[in-house]
Amino acid sequence: MRPELVGPAIPTQDSVTLSGITSVALPILGAPAGDLPALFLATEDFPIRLAYALDLRGGP
Template identity: 55%
Template sequence: MSLKPVIILDETLPTGLKANFPAVMAMSLGKLRPDLVGADTPTGDGFSLAGITTVALPVLGASAEELPALFDKAADLP
């Protein structure tokens, strides 16, 4: 089975938290699973983007009422 990580946020969060929270979680995920952090990627203008992810990490929204059930379902996944 392939790894398919996803971040699901309370859809009522303010915009700033919707942007900040996934960034913090992605950093934690990169520390927990360094195999998800890929090689540096050069840009067209000669800069280097360090550690681009090797997997897609979508950020989705759900209602506060749906989040506990989603969390419980995810606990059974590998």
């Protein structure tokens, strides 16, 4: 899996539009799931959504 950049006009897989968010990327793959919110939670008023895509291209 690899992170995808998502813009304010791009709906997520569950069809939620990310209004007001320019881009989100996951910089640390393999981090424990419990640690991930702390990487992105800036304030209570800043909602975060992460989008993922399977990388099926293969290779190293």
